[in-house]
Structures are given as structure tokens and as C-alpha cells.
Amino acid sequence: MPRLVLRAKILPTGTEIDLDNVAKNITTTLKDGITLSKYTKEPLAFGLYFINAEFFLDDKEGQMDSLENSVRSIEGVGEFEVLGVSRASVDAK
Numbered sequence: 001m002p003r004l005v006l007r008a009k010i011l012p013t014g015t016e017i018d019l020d021n022v023a024k025n026i027t028t029t030l031k032d033g034i035t036l037s038k039y040t041k042e043p044l045a046f047g048l049y050f051i052n053a054e055f056f057l058d059d060k061e062g063q064m065d066s067l068e069n070s071v072r073s074i075e076g077v078g079e080f081e082v083l084g085v086s087r088a089s090v091d092a093k
Contacts, residue, residue, distance in 0.1 A: 002059040003088035005037070009081040010051040010071060011044070017076040019051050025074045026053070031066045033058035056088055 010026075012019060019041050027036050039053040057063040064082075071080045 004057050004059050004063075004085055005088045006055045006057060006064070006067065006085050007083040008053050008055065008071075009079075009083055010053055010077060011079040011081075012048070012050070012076050013078040015047050015049075019049060022074060022076050023051060023053070025076075026071055029070045029074060030055075031070060033060070033063060034067050034070070052083075059087075 010022070012022065023036065023039050030036065034055060034057045037054040037056050039051050041049045042052045044050050055067060057067060064085075068080055068082075071077055
């Protein structure tokens with residue numbers, strides 16, 4: 001099955017949120033066929049950072065909705081914004 005690479009910006013609800021903990025919680029709540037490939041913490045403004053994440057997901061109906069719902073359900077997540085989607089190389093897992 002073809003795989004997609006989805007880049008997303010995940011904003012916390014406040015500056016006191018531990019983004020590493022949020023990323024860990026994202027990893028544990030993802031459904032079958034979706035994986036968090038990597039993430040970085042990027043500065044936004046006034047001491048607020050966001051997670052710049054890369055996910056791999058199967059190219060089938062409902063996967064993007066499943067990803068967004070999983071991420072938004074995590075405590076400390078304020079917003080989820082898709083930055084881009086592309087086809088993954090054949091060795092992406």
C-alpha cells in the first residue's frame with residue numbers, strides 16, 4: 001500500500017506544556033498504519049514553542065482524519081495544522 005508523508009504544526013495550549021511529553025503521548029495514541037517519524041521543537045513567539053512533526057500514514061480513506069483526531073485528543077494540544085502531504089519513498093515504514 002502506498003504511504004504518505006504528512007508534515008504538521010502542533011501548537012500547545014500554553015508555554016508551560018512539555019512538548020516532549022506531548023510527542024510521547026502522540027506516539028502512544030496513533031492508530032494502525034500511522035507513525036510519528038520525527039519531530040522538532042520550533043520557536044513561535046514570546047517563549048511559545050510548537051512541534052514540527054512528520055508522520056507516515058497509509059494512503060487510504062480515513063487515515064488523515066484518524067491522525068488529526070488522535071493528536072487533538074491529547075491533553076496540552078491546542079491546534080493541529082497540516083503543512084504538507086506527499087508520497088513517501090518505497091522504504092518508508
